[in-house]
Amino acid sequence: MINLQAEVEKISQRLMTLPKREAVDFLVFQCTRMMTCLVKFGQETGFETSHYQNCVNFAWDYLEGNPLQISFEQASLDCYDNAPDTEIFDHELVSAALSAALGVGMLMEFIHTDxxxxxxxxxxxxxxxxxxxxxxxxxxxxxxxSNEEIYCHPAMRREVMIQSDALQFFVTGPNLGEVRKYIARTDIELLP
Incomplete structure (x- = not known):
């Protein structure tokens, strides 16, 4: 049996060694996955999600080399400042929505700071x-x-497999067309 906790740590370590473009590719992949929860949360609660989707689009523009008239620093601060508050919202997806909002903020901040x-x-x-x-x-x-129950759960196994496969793909330095195809054809639903 694979030690999933060790796999999670290995993924984390490998991510920090990716070249910037591949790291942005990977983060766009993950933010796209997380956005499904944020969008659903927004639809069900009225929380405004357009800024977060715009930020993911800005990341695509960055990867395409398009000149951008935005401040990635300000975009990240706006993501953090406007993230859903778990004390205000009582909804089953509030934690996942918060993770998505913070993740998009971190994507913007990473583009800005490396x-x-x-x-x-x-x-x-x-x-x-x-x-x-x-x-x-x-x-x-x-x-x-318990941690053992979590790391033995099929949903966690699936998540580790998705991330391991994605990391294997992104580490090869695919071109942008290949990245778009990978994200489009991958079963990216975050939560089962």
Whole structure:
């Protein structure tokens, strides 16, 4: 049996060594996955998500080499400042929506600063969203799953497999057309 906790750590370490363009590719992939939760959350609660989608589009423009008239620094601050508040919203997707908003902010900040820890931190938000989803659906409060139960759960196994496969793809330095095709054809649904 694969030690999934060790695999998660290995993914994190490998992400921090990717060249900037491949790291942005990977983060766009992850943010696209997380956006499905944020958009659904927004539709069900009225939370405005357009800024976050625009930011993912700005990242695509950045990858395409298009001149941008935006401040990635300001875009990241806006993402952080306007993220859904878990104290205000009582919704099953609020934690995943918060992770998505913060992840998009980290994508913007990474483009601005090239700070490698942001890549690993943004990716950790994806794992966190899966863990919180499992805690909420498999062991409702006041119960909780142990780390062993979480890392043995099929949803976590699936997430590690998706990320490992994606990392294998992005480490090859694919061109932008290949990246778009990969994201379009990959089963990117974050939560089961």
């Amino acid at each position: 700070e490698r820890q942001l890549v690993a931190d943004a990716n950790q938000l994806v794992f966190d969203a899966v863990v919180l989803h499992l805690q909420a659906t498999e062991a409702p409060f006041p119960l909780s799953l």
